[in-house]
Amino acid sequence: MLPPSPLKQTIEKTVREEWGRILACLVKSIGNLQLAEDSLQDALVAALSHWSTHGLPDAPDAWLLTTARRRAIDRLRRDRRFSQKQVEISYIADIENAFREEPDSSAIPDKRLEMIFTCCHPALERKTQVALTLRTLGGLSTEEIATAFLDKPQAMAQRLVRAKKKIALAAIPYEIPDSDLLPERIASVLSVLYLIFNEGYSASSGDSPVRVELCDEAIRLARIVGQLLPDETEIAGLLALMLLHDSRRLARMDSKGSMIALEHQNRKRWDQGKIRQGVALLEQTLPRQRVGPYQLQAAISAVHAQSADWTQTDWPQIHALYSLLYQLQPTPVVQINRALALSYARSPSEALDLIDEAASDGQLDQYQPYYAARADLLDRNGDKEAAKQALLKAVELSDNQAERAFLQAKIADL
Secondary structure, three states: OOOHHHHHHHHHHHHHHHHHHHHHHHHHHHOOHHHHHHHHHHHHHHHHHHHHHHOOOOOHHHHHHHHHHHHHHHHHHHOHHHHOOHHHHHHHHHHHHHOOOOOOHHHOOOOHHHHHHHHOOOOOOHHHHHHHHHHHOOOOOHHHHHHHHOOOHHHHHHHHHHHHHHHHHOOOOOOOOOOOOHHHHHHHHHHHHHHHHHHHHOOOEEOOOOOHHHHHHHHHHHHHHHHHOOOOHHHHHHHHHHHHHHOOHHHOEOOOOOEOOHHHOOHHHOOHHHHHHHHHHHHHHHHHOOOOHHHHHHHHHHHHHOOOOHHHOOHHHHHHHHHHHHHHOOOHHHHHHHHHHHHHHOOHHHHHHHHHHHOOOOOOOOOHHHHHHHHHHHHHOOOHHHHHHHHHHHHHHOEEHHHHHHHHHHHHHO
């Protein structure tokens, strides 16, 4: 008999690593996401009891899949309304025939790609897409997802239930989209993964500026999607971007939990392993000459990562990369970053003209990073009072306590 602690650790490891693959395989066979998830949960409960008595099976993932299949059939048979209908009885027989052979690990088909396209279907709102991806592909609990969004677990549970019902009622297929829809749907998948990472890297609210578990989960999911779609260069670009950003994790806060600007970070604390991985991905991807926004952002991050210190940063190159990015994504947000790069490559006054142009249509009136960036440019251009007013506005628009403290420290410095 295994002691409880190692057993629990083994089950948790299997769940986190194999949850998405097992669940996706179940859903493809059963055709019902809620039933598949409930059955897999039943299998996990059974594993705790069975494995503690009989020891670990040779292939824990295959054991879980087989047990979950049986529990799914049991659930269907227990449903009286279901059992009274001839069509559904035939459906159970079909499932039983499909599940007749016991799988081994190597024989479990990988249906995660179909699953992630379902989770990121345009019929679902973006927050639901993110939550459903974290649940079905990442294996995060409802409580963990609720914490990530600073929601109540009950509210998040209801959101997930509504999403599964919508998938069923709208008959959203569990399949890879047709080739004409694939580029648009891949863009949606990458956007969801990037949202997960960004919420971890720069938390929009709460007390901590970083949520490590979300960063790790986004990187893990991006690796999975990259393995499933190895020819998509933007997936490699997104993974490189995440790794390069995340390499700074330990240097972004001091011992008191206060944020440290990139300019003042101790670069010896940057994770060189992640930097090498990110740069290697770019070196493999950029020569294929299918450059997209994520690859360009990763290239910008790589310039920072490979600079010995702030003073040796190649700002002209960063400005040129942002200019290319603006051609692909002419958004005010890209223009802000382009202006900051221009301020170091040339002058803060030129950059102020650029950033004011980006804000001229009013889109940035309630966008906190705009006021923080403008304050920096005004300060370096010698207008301390205007810089202070911009920082006060940035503090007003920030919901993250660590970020507010960081901005208030800047005001004190002025």
